[in-house]
Amino acid sequence: MIVIYHHNNKVVEAVSEKENLNFSTNNVLNVLVEIAVCNPNELLVWCHYDLKSNLNLSEIHDVFHHKKIMASYNPFANFLLSDAIGYVEESPFIKVNKKVTYPTWQMSSCAGGLHASVLLELKNSIPTSDNFEYFLHSIAKLAMDNGLFCYSEPLLLRGFFDETQIRKNNKYVLFQFVKQHYKAHWVFLLFLNLFLYERKLAFLPLVFSLFYSKRNLKKEVLSTIEVKSSKKTIETEDIDVIIPTIGRKDFLYDILKDFSLQTHLPKKIIIIEQNPNLESVSELNYLRNESWPFEIKHIFTHQAGACNARNLGLAETKNEWVFMADDDIRINNSFLKEAFIKIRKFGLQEITFACYEGDYDRNKKYLKEIQWEIFGSGCSIVKHKFLENLTYRKGFEFGYGEDTDFGMQLRNAGLDIIYIPKPEILHLKAPVGGFRTKPVLQWQDDVIQPKPSPTVMLYKILNLSKEQMKGYKTTLLIKFYKSQSIKNPIRYLLYFNKQWNQSMYWANQLKNKV
Missing domain, CATH: 3.90.550.10 (Spore Coat Polysaccharide Biosynthesis Protein SpsA; Chain A)
Structure with missing residues (x-):
């Protein structure tokens, strides 16, 4: 294990389990790559210098129990990207529960780790950046679909949690990230949602984002890295x-x-x-x-x-x-x-x-x-x-x-x-049994039918962030327009809002079911 302590995107100290290491530059990413090249079988850990005394070194090997794990912990209220990323992605990886080990590609530079072999496989596919945290987000977002397991891990830090501190988010960074990691139309939907729900015109961030190209990884990029966990999860196989x-x-x-x-x-x-x-x-x-x-x-x-x-x-x-x-x-x-x-x-x-x-x-x-x-x-x-x-x-x-x-x-x-x-x-997708009966739904005779289904809405109000909910509403509004009979946009919008409100009503009724 090698620990790199950094401050303001510059390396202050690099320490192995035996000695302090020398490095030829002080850029965090360059130092990480330099150390990875010389130590391809080591776990690389990063930590903000101000949190050095809080880094929980005794738990590190339990957290990184095989090579294809990337984990970090952000003790502050918000991540690099603002909550507006929820307008773009509806997945479970956005609304992070920081109290438990939780899957997410939203990485933090405060404290975290990655095996050197993984960094060496990815370094040529993902351009380095002066923004260390952006690079970590990019690695995790792209590599998650390629077999890298990414987590928010509270065990990495002890004795320091400040969820009252809110870091200022940068809309240019948000739009850049969306353009580089999602299909191109999402930057326009992000722009639309910011205007509709926050009354913000992010015209310049949108324009600047169009100059960035989408990032991709080859599907087999991590296939040569062997997984052999040191974590014992089986007592019996009963x-x-x-x-x-x-x-x-x-x-x-x-x-x-x-x-x-x-x-x-x-x-x-x-x-x-x-x-x-x-x-x-x-x-x-x-x-x-x-x-x-x-x-x-x-x-x-x-x-x-x-x-x-x-x-x-x-x-x-x-x-x-x-x-x-x-x-x-x-x-x-x-x-x-x-x-x-x-x-x-x-x-x-x-x-x-x-x-x-x-x-x-x-x-x-x-x-x-x-x-x-x-x-x-x-x-x-x-x-x-x-x-x-x-x-x-x-x-x-x-x-x-x-x-x-x-x-x-x-x-x-x-x-x-x-x-x-x-x-x-x-x-086998077997045909239903002969005595199955179609259930009578409470809303099936409503004059205005709920949209989406109240059970779908129930899942979303229980588990999504408010930005994810609003982003889902916008995409549903757009997708449903082609398949319904009302073609006047104003009439359609008014009717859709009634359907949405009807769904919200029934979802809240279902929420109270024991």
Whole structure:
């Protein structure tokens, strides 16, 4: 490990675990590259000189437990880019929870680290800059999609947190970053949103940003860097499986057979069978008539709904790991064994598997392990301790958004969502069971139909920043215009606002559901 202490973008001191190091320049980036070239197997740590006594060196090796981790911590109220970046990006990586380890590409120069081998791979693709923090943002933003795991990590600093200090943001830097890291049209949408919601005309920042070119990384840029985590996340490999089911007797049987043939068997499978017909009884006779190599907990309920079913299943889990599955998937015989190999290799506590519908679908998927925006309730393994105080919110029942909301609950508990391309799941997309009924939605008879769906709106008001909400409203307004019948822009805007307000009303009603 080598620590570089800096002040005003200039290096003050560079210290290895054995001695002070000499450097030929005092530019932070140049020093980092110079040291990386001479020490390609070392972890590089940076820290603002004023925070030297706060740098938590005892936790460094636990934070950077494999080479493809980039982490930093910003103890102040805001990042380099203003909150207006939310007008451009709707992802979970914008609204950072600083109390826990949280996935984000918004890096800080206050304290952080990156392995020298990663910097050497990226240095020729991303131009150096006098603005060290901008360079860190750029690396993380581009490399996140290429397998670099990026975090806000509170363990890096101890005894210094000043969220009352607000650093002045620069609109020129914001527009430059958007132009270099997003599709070109986003700078114009950023300009529009700043005018609509903040009454600010950022004309010059917009014009200057047009002179910058978009930055890109080659897809295989980090593929030669080996990952071998030193973090122990597995005590036992004991795993429970949750499977909600409704009207899919034969499909459920097939996946149970798949589990029975695993080279690493689950300890318990929890089946939540739903049938809203009050006179019905279970149709899963094979649960009793056949012998299974694991415990089966069968719950039969007349209350339909995925949120309720998964909550019933969660309450029955006890082992160290939980596989949250669907009733219409298929897996190979070594699936669970391969999953634990990946968990151990990356030091993970959650994985969301690639879930394919066929070869065409498979070709469109990511082929490397990356931080993922969406949690899959039917294709994920989670360490049990993170599930103990979480439930699926009832307001999402029979709508959309419960998966992504549950993923946000996990992130705010300090757990990252990681996509794993192998082992993979085949998703059969089985036809619905014969006794499934279309739910009666509270708003379906409203004269003015809500836009977007109230459950989608519920997810957004629970988890997005105010800028992300406003940016989403603008893009929805523009996208929806082409597909509706009102072509007069003024009439359309007035009607859209009524639909938006209707959605907000119902979302707030759903928010209060227990």
